Amino acid sequence: MTMMTTHEGTDGTDGAGRSAVSSASIKPVSDACDVPTGMTVRHAATADLDALDAIESACFPDAEAASRESLRARLASYPEGxxxxxxxxxxxIVAFVNGFATDRPDLTDDMYDDAAQHDPHGAWQMIFGVDTAPAFRHRGFASLVMRRVIADSRAAGRKGLVLTCKDRLVGFYARFGFVDEGISESTHGDVVWHQMRLTLKK
Structure with missing residues (x-):
């Protein structure tokens, strides 16, 4: 199972959208996504499984990381996620973000391993993981991908995005406009999670 947690990535995130950056240093960011020369943002294919699994394992503790089979099911059900x-x-692959869309407003533990819950027309884009390959951490790449996810969610007409993160990453996600809704009901990996929501204005 993977929690909506960002693994400690190359840019100060911990994999599921949690940031290792102190909230005192947080500055708002826009969802404009300027991809560096020599790089591309794309959706996934089943052929990406090995690379995604390796990065996921490097980013998260075993109790929090998505299993290979979970990643396989996600790729089969929502490669566009x-x-x-x-x-x-x-x-x-330098960095990636993944999650499905649903009309359910809150992120719950059953979502991580149940790819069948994906609704392509769902109102809310859930974020299950924010990962950066170890060699590329602390260079802003996960933030770049997150901005693209936000922009694409806006273009798709979603109400917003939802993720869970550890306390130390609340400030990181606040930079993107996510609001801390308090302690989540999730107990994924026996960790205390904060649920954060970004509501997109029409």
Whole structure:
């Protein structure tokens, strides 16, 4: 299972959207996504499973990381629910964000391993993981992908995005406009999670 947690990524996030950055240093960011030269943001394919599994395992503790089988099921059900930042040329994955869409407003533990709950017309974009490959951390790549996810969710007419994160990452997600709704009912990985919501204005 994977919680909507951002793994400690290359840019100060911990994988599920939690930030290692102190809230005192937080500055708002826009959802404009300027992809660096030599890189591309794309959706996933089943052929990406090995690379995604390796990055997920490097980003999260075993109790929090999505299993290979869970990632496989997600790729089969909603490849468009994966946003991958890749290098041009070798196609290597630098960072990725994943999650499904649903009309349910809150992120719950049953969602992580039940890809069948995905509703392509769902009102809310859930974020299950924000991952950065270890060699590319602390360079803003996960933030770049998150901005693309927000922009695409807006374009799709979603009401907003929902994720869960650890206390230390609340400030990181606040930079994108997410609001802390308090302690989540989730107990994924025996961790205390905050639920955060970004409501998109029409």
């Amino acid at each position: 994966f946003w991958l930042l890749t290098r041009d040329g070798d196609g290597g």
